[in-house]
Amino acid sequence: MVKNLDERKSSILHAIIQEHIITASPVGSRTIAKKYDLGVSSATIRNEMADLEELGYLEQPHTSAGRIPSDKGYRYYVDILMNNKGINSDKLIKTLSEITKAKKGIHGIVSGITTMLSEFTKYATMITEPEFKNIKLSEVQLIKVTNNKLLLVMVTDNGFVSDKMINIQQDLDKRKIRYINNFLVNKITDKNINNLDKNYFDEIEDELIKKINLSQQLFNIINKEIKEINDPRDINIYIGGTSYILDQPEFNDIEYLKKVLNILDHEDTLKKLITAENNKEIEVRIGHENEMKEMQRCSVVIANYTIGDKAVGKIGVLGPTRMEYPRVISTVNIVSDILSKIISEVNK
Amino acid sequence: MVKNLDERKSSILHAIIQEHIITASPVGSRTIAKKYDLGVSSATIRNEMADLEELGYLEQPHTSAGRIPSDKGYRYYVDILMNNKGINSDKLIKTLSEITKAKKGIHGIVSGITTMLSEFTKYATMITEPEFKNIKLSEVQLIKVTNNKLLLVMVTDNGFVSDKMINIQQDLDKRKIRYINNFLVNKITDKNINNLDKNYFDEIEDELIKKINLSQQLFNIINKEIKEINDPRDINIYIGGTSYILDQPEFNDIEYLKKVLNILDHEDTLKKLITAENNKEIEVRIGHENEMKEMQRCSVVIANYTIGDKAVGKIGVLGPTRMEYPRVISTVNIVSDILSKIISEVNK
DNA sequence: TTTTAGCACTCAACTAAATAGAGTGCTAAT
DNA sequence: ATTAGCACTCTATTTAGTTGAGTGCTAAAA
Numbered sequence: 062m063v064k065n066l067d068e069r070k071s072s073i074l075h076a077i078i079q080e081h082i083i084t085a086s087p088v089g090s091r092t093i094a095k096k097y098d099l100g101v102s103s104a105t106i107r108n109e110m111a112d113l114e115e116l117g118y119l120e121q122p123h124t125s126a127g128r129i130p131s132d133k134g135y136r137y138y139v140d141i142l143m144n145n146k147g148i149n150s151d152k153l154i155k156t157l158s159e160i161t162k163a164k165k166g167i168h169g170i171v172s173g174i175t176t177m178l179s180e181f182t183k184y185a186t187m188i189t190e191p192e193f194k195n196i197k198l199s200e201v202q203l204i205k206v207t208n209n210k211l212l213l214v215m216v217t218d219n220g221f222v223s224d225k226m227i228n229i230q231q232d233l234d235k236r237k238i239r240y241i242n243n244f245l246v247n248k249i250t251d252k253n254i255n256n257l258d259k260n261y262f263d264e265i266e267d268e269l270i271k272k273i274n275l276s277q278q279l280f281n282i283i284n285k286e287i288k289e290i291n292d293p294r295d296i297n298i299y300i301g302g303t304s305y306i307l308d309q310p311e312f313n314d315i316e317y318l319k320k321v322l323n324i325l326d327h328e329d330t331l332k333k334l335i336t337a338e339n340n341k342e343i344e345v346r347i348g349h350e351n352e353m354k355e356m357q358r359c360s361v362v363i364a365n366y367t368i369g370d371k372a373v374g375k376i377g378v379l380g381p382t383r384m385e386y387p388r389v390i391s392t393v394n395i396v397s398d399i400l401s402k403i404i405s406e407v408n409k
Numbered sequence: 410m411v412k413n414l415d416e417r418k419s420s421i422l423h424a425i426i427q428e429h430i431i432t433a434s435p436v437g438s439r440t441i442a443k444k445y446d447l448g449v450s451s452a453t454i455r456n457e458m459a460d461l462e463e464l465g466y467l468e469q470p471h472t473s474a475g476r477i478p479s480d481k482g483y484r485y486y487v488d489i490l491m492n493n494k495g496i497n498s499d500k501l502i503k504t505l506s507e508i509t510k511a512k513k514g515i516h517g518i519v520s521g522i523t524t525m526l527s528e529f530t531k532y533a534t535m536i537t538e539p540e541f542k543n544i545k546l547s548e549v550q551l552i553k554v555t556n557n558k559l560l561l562v563m564v565t566d567n568g569f570v571s572d573k574m575i576n577i578q579q580d581l582d583k584r585k586i587r588y589i590n591n592f593l594v595n596k597i598t599d600k601n602i603n604n605l606d607k608n609y610f611d612e613i614e615d616e617l618i619k620k621i622n623l624s625q626q627l628f629n630i631i632n633k634e635i636k637e638i639n640d641p642r643d644i645n646i647y648i649g650g651t652s653y654i655l656d657q658p659e660f661n662d663i664e665y666l667k668k669v670l671n672i673l674d675h676e677d678t679l680k681k682l683i684t685a686e687n688n689k690e691i692e693v694r695i696g697h698e699n700e701m702k703e704m705q706r707c708s709v710v711i712a713n714y715t716i717g718d719k720a721v722g723k724i725g726v727l728g729p730t731r732m733e734y735p736r737v738i739s740t741v742n743i744v745s746d747i748l749s750k751i752i753s754e755v756n757k
Numbered sequence: 758t759t760t761t762a763g764c765a766c767t768c769a770a771c772t773a774a775a776t777a778g779a780g781t782g783c784t785a786a787t
Numbered sequence: 788a789t790t791a792g793c794a795c796t797c798t799a800t801t802t803a804g805t806t807g808a809g810t811g812c813t814a815a816a817a
Contacts, residue, residue, distance in 0.1 A: 435808095435809085437808065437809050437810085438810080439808080439809075440808095440809095451809095455809090455810070455811075456811095458810095459810090459811080469810090472809090472810070472811095473807095473808075473809050473810060474808080474809065474810085475808080475809060475810090
């Protein structure tokens, strides 16, 4: 779809975008002629700019202003022009490994990395907690805590631990609990969690009730708990660096700023924003490529982080379309790699 | 310290503050004379306003403007004048109980209530997760997951569950693990968690090593995990409704807005902001009563929520000093009551 | 003595006009 | 095909002028 531009147009477009990313203002032909050594005069650049505008790569806020890149222009920049040389990753990697050491648990790690990512990119960042699919239970333990309280602990084969306090009316002695526990281990571990549905529980419950006296309540709770292990709605999103948004002049418009912050405020819209295909390593959504119209003056860079080759979570950076793509993309790449490693490690 | 004002000054101050809370603009004597039926002319009000300014309850942005309340004025309003009649709490209570039913776990409940509180108050809100002090371990379980992985589950006497995957190099058979487990149950349950320090662990470890062969690693991890149960730094803070901040004209100044959002962005400053005495039911910090100077154009309403009579977490609402104190205070009161009940319930 | 009408004065906020300057598009020369 | 030159455009900034809400003070009335 995107036709390649000839070399001179490319250089000029490249120069305009780089200049605009720095200054956040419309860029004029004279600036390009002076600052970038393209070997042609401002008049020539002027003609080329008119062409680039006609082709849709540039826009003119008004007749007597310079040009700014269009979404199409940025897209061309990201896909073709952009210098993909990474940032200096040493410091980033060092800082990340420090966080990982200091924090405990998935919550701590993910929230720490979210903050760190925003401090490195200077944009708002979002990271979802890892989500596990097609998993099996590897361990089930029913522990008596008090006379009418049981603790149910379930461990998935990728190391996720779920625990739930259960209040029981029925008085279950330790022997009975052990019996139920063994029964559960046989029936629900090592099976794909998706198959452990209401029907299956009804079945095995009948089976158990034939053998020992038991109120229904317990199995309902276990069933519900397993559903929740499997429920993507419960995935937390961490968000960091919202105050960096204000550094960008495109958000000086308070009304617009409010719309954007409002999206970040609500889990549902935030999840929609950070949606991306699982099989892509990194996805850059520029301006109107975003579904939500409030986001169409923004760009989002989203990467998956993985366990093995399965995507388990998303890393996102949100900024104006005039974003420093090369820096953000390489940072996001590094962070998603490291997070993949960390989560895989925790999961071992 | 605060001397009571005579009745007329009180009414005038009351009227000015109410008017200012609505309009967000300086209030003039004529407005008060017309809108509030105080039975005196604007000239009299003018004289009284000059007095109130001299006494420090009002300020004048510039000579030819009306008056705005000072922090001292708001303080007088909150302590003495304010009509404390609550909001209509039915809808609030209903919504809260719905959240509680729909959400699982402390994370879900606290984050849901944070969002709800911001939607009811229309200000930014913060709620800390419950923090448990002076607790005992009521249950310890060491579960073999795979050959070189143990799951350590500890339950505190108030129902908090901690779990930790432990990678072990040493090969421990089930019997040994059961032995260690029993040993631990004897040594660390039913003891104040504060006493389970490094020294104590070194001691009991020596004792155990005399009986069975064991690498040090395991006890270090348990020790660390217990420290973390006890570590207030790990308490999460949930924050909601940041976009409501932009509704307030006092935050139209982008520079100031950035400072405030920056505080909300960082856990450390956020925790500092929401610090309040445990023994007070509700604390209102007006303008300069806030320690952080970036917050001195804001007010914060903070309540404790409790288990029994022990404060375990904070609920905070952040707005401009021109905050709708009566509405916020009564909402916060209700929410903290309900959250206390919910957390106590979860904890039973 | 207290209250109030009346009036001159103040000052931010708004409006309109003037000006500057960055940038374009076109033309004609190279 | 490129470029110097120039008229033209349009925003942004500055400046001056105007408005109006509100005050403080004074003198008369209650």
